[in-house]
Amino acid sequence: MQCAIDASAHADEHRCRHAKVPSPLKAAPMLHYVSLGVRTIEISAAFYDATLGALGYVRVWSDLEPGTHDQAVGYGRPGGEDCLALKQRQAT
Numbered sequence: 001m002q003c004a005i006d007a008s009a010h011a012d013e014h015r016c017r018h019a020k021v022p023s024p025l026k027a028a029p030m031l032h033y034v035s036l037g038v039r040t041i042e043i044s045a046a047f048y049d050a051t052l053g054a055l056g057y058v059r060v061w062s063d064l065e066p067g068t069h070d071q072a073v074g075y076g077r078p079g080g081e082d083c084l085a086l087k088q089r090q091a092t
Contacts, residue, residue, distance in 0.1 A: 033082070037089040041071045044086050048075060052084070 038044035041064065049059060052075050060082050062073040069090055074082030 035085040041088040
């Protein structure tokens with residue numbers, strides 16, 4: 001009797017451990033796009049160029065016209081759209 005119960009429990013455990021469950025990361029990414037306000041766009045862009053470059057991301061666009069208050073840069077995969085933007089914060 002004990003063997004039959006153990007065998008059944010083992011079979012259920014085996015099925016549960018090896019069941020194919022879809023990964024939630026494949027089905028629904030958590031973040032699609034993030035914007036960060038930064039105090040000094042030039043310094044921040046240089047930091048993120050180096051940091052994100054090490055992870056395979058590149059600057060995919062930039063709007064760094066001197067003297068304007070809406071300077072920004074965007075990062076993403078090479079040849080793709082941006083998924084992270086840095087935007088110059090206005091002085092308070």
